[in-house]
Amino acid sequence: MMKKFLALMLSVSMIAGLAACGSKETEAPATDAPAAEAPAEGGDDAEAPAPAADGSGKHIFMFKSTGNSFGDLMYEGYSEYMSALGYETEYTSPAETTVAAQVQMLDELITQGVASIVISTNGDTGYDEVFQKAKDAGIPIVSIDSEASVNYRLAHINQAEVQDIGSYLVQAAVLITLGVDYPEDKTMEEVVAEQLGSYSGDEIVLGVLSAGVDTPVQNSWIAAMEVELAKDMYAGKVSPELDKKYGNDDPTESTTQANAFVAENKVDCIISPTTVGIAAAGQVLKQANSEIKLTGLGLPSEMQSFMPNSADEDAFTYVCPYMMLWDVIHLGAVAGAAIDAALTNGWAGTDGETFTMAAFRDYAEEDYSVYTQGDGTFVLAGTPYIFYKGNMAEWIDKL
Numbered sequence: 001m002m003k004k005f006l007a008l009m010l011s012v013s014m015i016a017g018l019a020a021c022g023s024k025e026t027e028a029p030a031t032d033a034p035a036a037e038a039p040a041e042g043g044d045d046a047e048a049p050a051p052a053a054d055g056s057g058k059h060i061f062m063f064k065s066t067g068n069s070f071g072d073l074m075y076e077g078y079s080e081y082m083s084a085l086g087y088e089t090e091y092t093s094p095a096e097t098t099v100a101a102q103v104q105m106l107d108e109l110i111t112q113g114v115a116s117i118v119i120s121t122n123g124d125t126g127y128d129e130v131f132q133k134a135k136d137a138g139i140p141i142v143s144i145d146s147e148a149s150v151n152y153r154l155a156h157i158n159q160a161e162v163q164d165i166g167s168y169l170v171q172a173a174v175l176i177t178l179g180v181d182y183p184e185d186k187t188m189e190e191v192v193a194e195q196l197g198s199y200s201g202d203e204i205v206l207g208v209l210s211a212g213v214d215t216p217v218q219n220s221w222i223a224a225m226e227v228e229l230a231k232d233m234y235a236g237k238v239s240p241e242l243d244k245k246y247g248n249d250d251p252t253e254s255t256t257q258a259n260a261f262v263a264e265n266k267v268d269c270i271i272s273p274t275t276v277g278i279a280a281a282g283q284v285l286k287q288a289n290s291e292i293k294l295t296g297l298g299l300p301s302e303m304q305s306f307m308p309n310s311a312d313e314d315a316f317t318y319v320c321p322y323m324m325l326w327d328v329i330h331l332g333a334v335a336g337a338a339i340d341a342a343l344t345n346g347w348a349g350t351d352g353e354t355f356t357m358a359a360f361r362d363y364a365e366e367d368y369s370v371y372t373q374g375d376g377t378f379v380l381a382g383t384p385y386i387f388y389k390g391n392m393a394e395w396i397d398k399l
Ligand code: RAM
Pocket: 068, 070, 071, 145, 146, 211, 217, 218, 249, 273, 274, 275, 276, 297, 298
C-alpha cells in the first residue's frame, strides 16, 4: 500500500536545503513545556485493560482532527514503520479540532484496550483524567507535532527546533514583503539584516493565520516569532506586534479569516504556521488578486498553484514566493520507532536515553537521543526545510 516511494531523493534534497537555510543557527525554544493541567472534564471510571506484553493490540495514532493531509502523511510514516515491525496500527482522529472531542475518543479507545498512543493535541489542558487512565493501565503515550502534558507522555517528538521555525518564518515574511527571493547562498537572517539596514519605508506589519487559539504547537511557534521580532535589526522597521487570526485548521474558517485580512488590509504578509491555513490563505489572496503576500508551513502538493514551480519563474507573481515544512512522513516514522523502543526495550523517554530507528525508506538507521527543555523531554526528528522556486517541482509529488 505504501509503495509510493516518494522519498527517494529526500535526503539529498533535504541536506542541500538545510545548508541553504543555515540550520546551524539552532537556538533554545521560546516556550517552556506546557504548564500543569487543570482537571479534565469527561472520562469514565471504567478501568482500562493493560496492553499485552507482546505488543499485540491496536496502536493508536491520533491527530488533531480528520481531513488534514499533514496528519495523514505523519500516519503514513508511522504506520509504515510500525507495520514493518508487525504492529497493528489505527488512525483515529475526531472530526472537530477540539480537546473535548479528542478526550472522548481517547476515553473510549482506552476503555476498549489499546497498546499505545501517539497523539497531536488540541490544547495544553483538559487531558489529565484520560491520560491518567492510560497511565494507570500502562499504555505508553508519545506526543508528536503538538505536545501532550509532560506528566503523561514519555517524550514529545519535535519536528524541528521551535525557535528555528519561528525565526525563519519571520525572516521569510520580511524578505517576501521586501520583494527579495529566497537567498540560496546566504542565510535569511544575513539578508534580512542587510535589507533592513537600509530600509526607510513604512513599518512592515505581519499577520498570522494560525490553527486553534489554544493549539500548543502553533502557539509555541508564534511565541518564537515574537522572540525573533524582538531582535534589534527589526526595531522601528517591522512591527513587534503580530496581527493574529485563528482558522482552527478548518478550511472554511481559515478562508473566512484570510478574507478578513484582505478586507482590513493592514498587513503586508501573512504567516500561516498550519498547512490548512496557508492553503486557504493562498486561495483567498490569489482570488482577490491581493497585494498581501503569504508564507508559512505548507505542503508543496497543496500549495502548487500559489507558488512558483520552476527556477525561471518570477516568484513574486505568486502569492507565496517561498515557505517551509519538514519531512512529515519521516516525522511519523520517528514516533513509531519511539513506541517500539518503549515496548521492546523499556525506553521511557528520560533525558539522555537513546533509541535506534531502523532504516526507513531512504533514511539510514539512526539513533535518537532524548533531551530536556523546560519541564519536558523531547526527541528532535528533523530540521525545517525551505520550498522555493528552485526546488518546488521535485517536492510536489512527495509531500
Ligand atoms: C497543520 C497542523 C499541524 C502543523 C502543520 C504545519 O496541518 O496544524 O499542527 O504542524 O500544519
